[in-house]
Amino acid sequence: MAALSGFTAAETGLATEELEIELLLEALFQRYGFDFRAYDRQAIRRRLxxxxxxxxxxxxxxxxxxxxxxxxxxxxxxxxxxxxxxxLFDDPEQARQLRIVLASCLRASAVPKIWLAEFGGAEEVWSLAIMLAEEQLHTRTEIYATAANEQVLAEAQHAAIPLARMAQCKDNYRASGGTGNLDDYFEVDGGHAVLAAHLRSRINWAQYNLVTDASFNEFQLIVCRRALPDFGPVLRRRVLRLFHDSLSRFGVLGIDREFDQGDAFGANYQAVFPHQGWYKRVA
Incomplete structure (x- = not known):
């Protein structure tokens, strides 16, 4: 049969699996409302x-x-x-770059807003809150941390770090350019550390779907570095348009990599760092 059809058994199996994945993603969308159909298929396959x-x-x-x-x-x-x-501070080099961005792009705004789109758990958001405090920006800056998955939001809102992990967190913090005492930004509850209440109060947690939802505010900084690699080309273009519509002029966009040649909005941005995914909107 394989010889007659012109396909090997491996090719036939791959085609069958591709159909199975399409049906599964369609079922997720129809039954639960989560749309992963335009995500990069290889990324989906690895996770499945x-x-x-x-x-x-x-x-x-x-x-x-x-x-x-x-x-x-x-x-x-x-x-x-x-x-x-x-x-917490798991990518020290990116954190160093973010510190420079915070100092350069937010000081001129009276009430700056930051959008962490599809954040990677509470500790990514906490890292940002700590850096804002060290730049003396936390009292007037609002963080909007969004995720499509309610479970991810619930985990983030009730997150805590085991004290046994804090030594590694401190190493990452110092490598990221932190010069203070990391313990000063936390409250200890039993055997766990939780971000201090005055820093948590600046975080707005919200369910938001990058695939389907519209722009909901204007931001001086938008960061989406962890989710974008999973998006297929069509969805990536859709999301970059959404970020463009949501970013103030002279605001900064942090994405996973450089703009592709021919990206629709690439001409409207100026690179903040060479060969990195940080851009200032100039038009």
Whole structure:
């Protein structure tokens, strides 16, 4: 049959799996309202394999059956398809660049607003809040941390860091350019550390879907570095247009990589750092 059809068994299996993935993503959208259909297919496939291995499933179709009929599996799938949680100051070089951006782009605004779109867990947001405090900007800056997944939001709002992990967090903090005492930004509750209340009060947590929702405010800084790599070309263009519509003139956009040649809005931005994904909107 393979010889007659012109396809090898491997090609036929890959085509079948591709159809299974399409059906699963369509089921997620129709049943639960989460639209991953325009995400990069290889990124989706890697995450599906991870969940399938964990649950001992051989095919994507068997996963779809569990998602539709077994309580808890849909939540597990949505979590694995969402942005992976980040650790506090887990990317010191990016944090150093962000410190420079905060100092240069927010001081002129009376009440600056920052949008962390599809944030990578509470600790990414907390890292930003700490840097704002060190730049003396926290009392007048609002952080909007958004995610499409309600579970991700709930985890972030109730997050805490085990005290055993704080030593590593302090190493990352110092490597990111932090010069203070990291403990000063936290409250200890039992065996865990939680961001201080006066810094948490500047964070607005909200459910927001980059795939379907419209612009909801004007921001002086928009950061989306962890989710964009998962987006396919069409969705990426859609999201970059959304960010353009939401960013004030002379505001800064932080994305995962440089603009592609021919990006519709690339001419409206000026690079902040060479060969990095930080841009100031100039038009």
């Amino acid at each position: 394999y991870r969940l399938m291995r964990k649950r001992g499933l051989a095919t994507v179709s068997s996963l779809q059956d569990r998602v539709l009929h077994e309580p808890g599996v849909s939540a597990a799938l949505l979590r694995v398809l969402s942005v992976a949680p980040a650790a």
